[in-house]
Amino acid sequence: MNLDDVRDDLSTVLFTEEQIQARMLELAAQIDKDYADKSPLMVGILNGAVMVMADLSRALTIHCEMDWMAISSYGSGVASSGVVRILKDLNTAIAGRHVLIVEDIIDTGLTLAYLAGNLRSRNPASIEICAAFRKPEALCNEVNVKYLGFDIPSDFVVGYGLDYAGHYRNLRGLGVLSPKVYS
Numbered sequence: 215m216n217l218d219d220v221r222d223d224l225s226t227v228l229f230t231e232e233q234i235q236a237r238m239l240e241l242a243a244q245i246d247k248d249y250a251d252k253s254p255l256m257v258g259i260l261n262g263a264v265m266v267m268a269d270l271s272r273a274l275t276i277h278c279e280m281d282w283m284a285i286s287s288y289g290s291g292v293a294s295s296g297v298v299r300i301l302k303d304l305n306t307a308i309a310g311r312h313v314l315i316v317e318d319i320i321d322t323g324l325t326l327a328y329l330a331g332n333l334r335s336r337n338p339a340s341i342e343i344c345a346a347f348r349k350p351e352a353l354c355n356e357v358n359v360k361y362l363g364f365d366i367p368s369d370f371v372v373g374y375g376l377d378y379a380g381h382y383r384n385l386r387g388l389g390v391l392s393p394k395v396y397s
């Protein structure tokens with residue numbers, strides 16, 4: 215799905231597919247360098263991180279493994295509740311592994327704070343975070359993101375894996391969802 219296909223539902227286009235791809239290549243180059251000879255375990259957070267994981271992992275020149283977690287933050291709609299429940303845990307034991315959490319967006323940072331704490335208790339050799347997008351509120355909660363695609367405004371956004379009520383995940387690019395769609 216292209217930005218033009220849902221242009222009326224978006225109040226602003228933030229990034230085109232090309233802009234996101236270019237940034238993912240830059241992040242992959244950094245990860246290549248930092249994880250040379252380390253074969254990181256990339257842990258994607260379903261469902262939103264599917265696009266980031268696909269693009270980032272294929273842009274790497276080093277070996278990596280992938281695993282997935284599914285979590286639900288209680289509640290639905292456009293506000294983050296901060297209460298997290300694990301719906302699907304990892305298939306892989308991570309003790310001694312170099313873990314890179316791959317997330318779509320950091321809003322309040324509460325989801326990642328919980329997840330990073332949970333994974334850290336399993337004794338990985340290292341744990342870092344990569345996120346495609348970050349909203350300003352995350353800065354207040356001091357979430358330590360080593361690899362960040364873009365800082366964005368605090369509006370509700372869709373596309374590149376991010377949904378509203380299940381839709382727009384397959385949208386290439388990222389846009390601010392027009393309030394008329396959800397109000």
Ligand code: IMP
Binds near residue numbers: 287318321369370377
């Ligand atoms: P946090 O715990 O507040 O950082 O929320 C993170 C999760 O909320 C993300 O993984 C998304 O699933 C969801 N989320 C936060 N902001 C947005 C948004 O603007 N669009 C779509 N989903 C979002």
